[in-house]
Amino acid sequence: MPQKKIYIIDDDPIYKLVTKKLIEKTNLFSHTKEFSNGSEAFEYFESTKDIPEVILLDLEMPEMDGWEFLTEFCSLEKRLHKESTIYIASSSIAIEDKEKAKKYKCVKAFLSKPINLEKLESIAGED
Amino acid sequence: MNSEKKATQFTAWFLSRPKTSGCIVFFSLLALIILLVIFRYQAIKEAERYEMNNVLGVVKKNIEQNLKNNYAVLITLALSIDDSGEPKNFEKISESLINTYKNIDAVQLVPGGVIKMTYPLKGNEAATGLDILNNPLHRQAALKAIKTKSIYFSGPVELKQGGSGVVGRLPIFKKGKFWGFSAVVIRFNTFIKSTGIDSFGENNYYFQLSKINPLSHEKEFFLPNKSDFSKKYYKTVDIPEGDWKLYIISKKGDHFFELLPTSIIGTLLSLLCGLFIYILLKRPSELQHLVEIQTKKLIKNEFLFKSIFENAGLGIFHTNTITGQFIDANDVVCQLLGYTLEEIKEKDFMSITHPEDLKEDLEYMEKLKNGEIKHFSMEKRYIKKNGEFIWVSITVSPLWEKNETPNHHIAIVENISTRKANELELLESKQKTRDLIDSIDGIVWEGNSEDPGITYVSKKSEAILGYSPDEWTSDDMFWRKIIHPDDRDWVIEYSTNAAKYRKPFDQEYRMIAKNGSVVWVRDLVSIYTVDENRIRYRGILIDITKSKEIEIDLNNSLKLVTEQNKRLLNFSHIVSHNLRSHTSNIHSLINLIEMSEDETEQNELLNLLKSVSETLNKTMDNLNEVVSIQTDINPIIEKLNLNKYITKTQEILHSQITKNGVVIINTIPDDAYLQFNPAYLESVLLNFISNSIRYRHPKRAPEIKLSLYTEGEYQILEIQDNGIGIDLKKNGEKIFGLYKTFTRNPESRGIGLFITKNQIDALNGKIEVESHLNEGTTFKIYFSHATKENLHH
Numbered sequence: 001m002p003q004k005k006i007y008i009i010d011d012d013p014i015y016k017l018v019t020k021k022l023i024e025k026t027n028l029f030s031h032t033k034e035f036s037n038g039s040e041a042f043e044y045f046e047s048t049k050d051i052p053e054v055i056l057l058d059l060e061m062p063e064m065d066g067w068e069f070l071t072e073f074c075s076l077e078k079r080l081h082k083e084s085t086i087y088i089a090s091s092s093i094a095i096e097d098k099e100k101a102k103k104y105k106c107v108k109a110f111l112s113k114p115i116n117l118e119k120l121e122s123i124a125g126e127d
Numbered sequence: 128m129n130s131e132k133k134a135t136q137f138t139a140w141f142l143s144r145p146k147t148s149g150c151i152v153f154f155s156l157l158a159l160i161i162l163l164v165i166f167r168y169q170a171i172k173e174a175e176r177y178e179m180n181n182v183l184g185v186v187k188k189n190i191e192q193n194l195k196n197n198y199a200v201l202i203t204l205a206l207s208i209d210d211s212g213e214p215k216n217f218e219k220i221s222e223s224l225i226n227t228y229k230n231i232d233a234v235q236l237v238p239g240g241v242i243k244m245t246y247p248l249k250g251n252e253a254a255t256g257l258d259i260l261n262n263p264l265h266r267q268a269a270l271k272a273i274k275t276k277s278i279y280f281s282g283p284v285e286l287k288q289g290g291s292g293v294v295g296r297l298p299i300f301k302k303g304k305f306w307g308f309s310a311v312v313i314r315f316n317t318f319i320k321s322t323g324i325d326s327f328g329e330n331n332y333y334f335q336l337s338k339i340n341p342l343s344h345e346k347e348f349f350l351p352n353k354s355d356f357s358k359k360y361y362k363t364v365d366i367p368e369g370d371w372k373l374y375i376i377s378k379k380g381d382h383f384f385e386l387l388p389t390s391i392i393g394t395l396l397s398l399l400c401g402l403f404i405y406i407l408l409k410r411p412s413e414l415q416h417l418v419e420i421q422t423k424k425l426i427k428n429e430f431l432f433k434s435i436f437e438n439a440g441l442g443i444f445h446t447n448t449i450t451g452q453f454i455d456a457n458d459v460v461c462q463l464l465g466y467t468l469e470e471i472k473e474k475d476f477m478s479i480t481h482p483e484d485l486k487e488d489l490e491y492m493e494k495l496k497n498g499e500i501k502h503f504s505m506e507k508r509y510i511k512k513n514g515e516f517i518w519v520s521i522t523v524s525p526l527w528e529k530n531e532t533p534n535h536h537i538a539i540v541e542n543i544s545t546r547k548a549n550e551l552e553l554l555e556s557k558q559k560t561r562d563l564i565d566s567i568d569g570i571v572w573e574g575n576s577e578d579p580g581i582t583y584v585s586k587k588s589e590a591i592l593g594y595s596p597d598e599w600t601s602d603d604m605f606w607r608k609i610i611h612p613d614d615r616d617w618v619i620e621y622s623t624n625a626a627k628y629r630k631p632f633d634q635e636y637r638m639i640a641k642n643g644s645v646v647w648v649r650d651l652v653s654i655y656t657v658d659e660n661r662i663r664y665r666g667i668l669i670d671i672t673k674s675k676e677i678e679i680d681l682n683n684s685l686k687l688v689t690e691q692n693k694r695l696l697n698f699s700h701i702v703s704h705n706l707r708s709h710t711s712n713i714h715s716l717i718n719l720i721e722m723s724e725d726e727t728e729q730n731e732l733l734n735l736l737k738s739v740s741e742t743l744n745k746t747m748d749n750l751n752e753v754v755s756i757q758t759d760i761n762p763i764i765e766k767l768n769l770n771k772y773i774t775k776t777q778e779i780l781h782s783q784i785t786k787n788g789v790v791i792i793n794t795i796p797d798d799a800y801l802q803f804n805p806a807y808l809e810s811v812l813l814n815f816i817s818n819s820i821r822y823r824h825p826k827r828a829p830e831i832k833l834s835l836y837t838e839g840e841y842q843i844l845e846i847q848d849n850g851i852g853i854d855l856k857k858n859g860e861k862i863f864g865l866y867k868t869f870t871r872n873p874e875s876r877g878i879g880l881f882i883t884k885n886q887i888d889a890l891n892g893k894i895e896v897e898s899h900l901n902e903g904t905t906f907k908i909y910f911s912h913a914t915k916e917n918l919h920h
Contacts, residue, residue, distance in 0.1 A: 015708065018712060025719075091705075091707035114714045
């Protein structure tokens with residue numbers, strides 16, 4: 001049942017590459033897309049209204065970071081009456097960041113990098 | 128003295144009894160006048176009597192003269208008869224006689240008592256032949272003449288020839304034998320005329336002649352005015368030749384009436400005098416009465432005064448103003464000064480006044496004498512008999528009227544030694560309080576609510592700020608003026624609000640001391656309510672410069688520590704993030720390699736692993752660089768020529784500058800120097816200038832302006848570009864963070880500004896940024912003047 005789309009927003013090319021490969025291997029998602037920072041992703045979502053089921057979001061990014069993206073995106077999602085599930089995938093292990101993430105409604109969960117097979121499976125398994 | 132007193136008493140007796148005195152005068156004068164009238168009356172009477180006597184004498188003499196003349200006539204006639212008894216030359220003699228004696232009307236020869244011859248016969252014919260001896264009317268007279276053998280007059284009688292007349296008869300004896308009579312007939316009118324009574328007393332008197340009628344033997348009056356004069360004053364004389372009685376009668380009845388007007392006028396005059404005296408005395412008497420009342424009052428007042436003088440609780444001096452000598456003093460004064468009254472009277476006020484107080488006293492006295500002041504009061508010290516001083520309050524009032532020459536004055540003396548002692552004590556206590564206040568290690572002050580001025584400032588002000596209390600109080604705006612200009616506005620606003628809402632004020636601010644130094648003070652102000660509308664401020668300015676400096680230092684340290692902490696946290700974050708991102712990538716890659724069965728894919732993944740390793744290395748280098756700045760707590764500071772370093776930077780960036788056609792406008796003078804670390808300065812300049820070039824605006828030629836100026840304790844290097852700018856709203860906080868880039872510029876590394884900031888912070892400087900998107904960015908780099916020693920708080 002590879003119906004779910006998964007988009008990755010991260011400035012680290014290696015991470016994106018590795019995660020993409022992992023997704024492909026698991027065959028858990030139907031479609032993958034990558035963005036280098038928040039603004040790039042937001043511009044896409046805003047113009048295309050193509051909101052995936054899963055978004056893996058990094059926090060530390062140039063230009064528009066994860067937090068800024070969340071603010072913009074949550075309101076966009078509300079406008080579009082779409083339900084997307086954002087998973088924050090950060091190398092940060094700071095508790096402050098985890099707490100802060102809980103304040104955003106559109107955030108489903110806070111994941112620490114690296115994203116491994118188990119994490120992907122659990123994301124895919126959720127409704 | 129005694130007699131004088133008696134006289135005064137006597138006068139006073141009269142003066143006090145005007146009615147009695149008036150009566151006495153009246154009666155005295157009346158008596159006098161009565162006496163005078165009586166004397167006058169008697170004098171008049173006397174004069175009258177005298178006059179009447181005289182007149183009577185004269186008349187009598189005239190009559191007697193007449194009779195004598197008649198006698199001569201009769202003798203002559205008698206002689207004309209010869210011895211034979213025959214008249215001879217009767218006619219001739221008679222004629223001659225009648226002509227000689229005019230008062231004789233007729234002569235007769237009556238031989239044997241019968242009238243025979245009459246000359247002139249004419250008119251007298253009827254008498255011829257009358258026998259007088261047988262005529263009752265004449266018989267008695269004829270017989271009396273014969274008897275006395277002398278002339279005797281009869282009549283006045285009714286004459287035979289008519290009319291009334293007096294007939295004088297001389298009996299003629301011839302040879303001793305009665306012959307007859309020679310007679311003269313005198314008409315009564317002629318007779319009266321000859322007496323001369325007509326010429327007398329027409330006014331004052333009249334005469335009367337009386338004779339006993341021979342027939343009726345009654346007294347008969349012959350002259351006119353036969354009214355009864357028995358009540359009148361009269362005199363009488365007898366004429367024996369005819370048995371006549373001649374009266375002279377005063378026409379004026381009683382002389383008393385003559386004197387009546389005088390008496391009345393005198394009485395009236397007396398009355399008037401009495402009245403005058405009464406009125407005259409009545410006025411003094413009234414005055415006397417008034418005087419008595421006044422005297423009584425005066426005595427009463429004097430008694431009162433005396434009683435006040437003696438018994439007043441206050442001391443009283445009576446003093447001679449000119450000499451200053453005491454005239455009198457009461458017991459209070461004597462007791463106060465320890466002198467007896469006699470001793471005091473020997474003294475003057477100058478000698479018992481404390482020398483220090485005398486000048487003021489004398490000045491006052493002078494003014495009093497000049498009339499400049501009406502009275503005065505002063506506090507001074509007297510010298511007691513035992514030499515001690517005593518504080519008194521004196522009130523001096525003059526005893527002379529406004530236009531009089533100064534003579535005496537009264538001084539009221541109040542012992543104020545207790546009050547003075549209290550005052551002194553109070554003063555000492557005040558001084559003690561003041562000393563205490565002055566010893567407080569802070570400026571104690573007091574001010575009113577209405578006016579901005581300060582009414583009191585403790586002496587500590589001189590020690591703390593160098594300003595004397597006078598400087599404070601003489602200028603209402605003084606406090607405002609000496610507040611540090613940076614604090615002035617808010618302090619005044621704050622204090623004004625505090626005053627408005629009557630809230631206490633407790634603030635710390637800076638003031639400028641007299642020597643120009645900045646003094647930190649804590650101003651603690653309390654509000655005291657004087658009354659409903661007035662409040663008073665009392666405050667204390669405590670010098671907190673030292674603690675403030677410590678506090679500031681502490682704050683700075685705290686800020687620095689916080690900043691460093693933040694940086695460290697940031698750094699740890701960065702370390703965590705960057706290292707973790709790499710390790711997680713490594714982890715993922717290894718996982719993938721393990722999962723992969725394809726060799727090509729494995730090689731591909733190994734290459735990726737290699738590149739991750741390289742970036743990790745690079746990251747480690749960067750972190751190392753940062754750590755080196757953080758740990759290098761004592762960088763070398765040198766005096767650096769700024770332009771020299773700018774030129775150096777331009778040389779390093781030469782290729783980029785030429786490639787992008789960057790214009791650098793440098794207004795920094797060549798002799799501008801900075802106190803900084805040379806390596807850091809190189810890094811700072813390189814970072815900012817390359818940043819400006821990197822973020823140039825694609826549509827315009829890049830332009831970088833460099834300038835330097837001083838602001839406070841900083842030298843500020845301004846680097847202004849016309850590049851794309853930074854959205855400070857979004858990125859302000861992150862601008863100097865590690866690995867923060869805000870653009871998609873591939874050259875962005877997110878490390879330059881982070882390091883620059885670290886370097887500047889390490890040397891006590893700071894960076895400010897102003898930027899507008901699409902317009903450009905201005906960085907202000909603050910280089911601290913601070914010396915090396917001060918850098919390590």
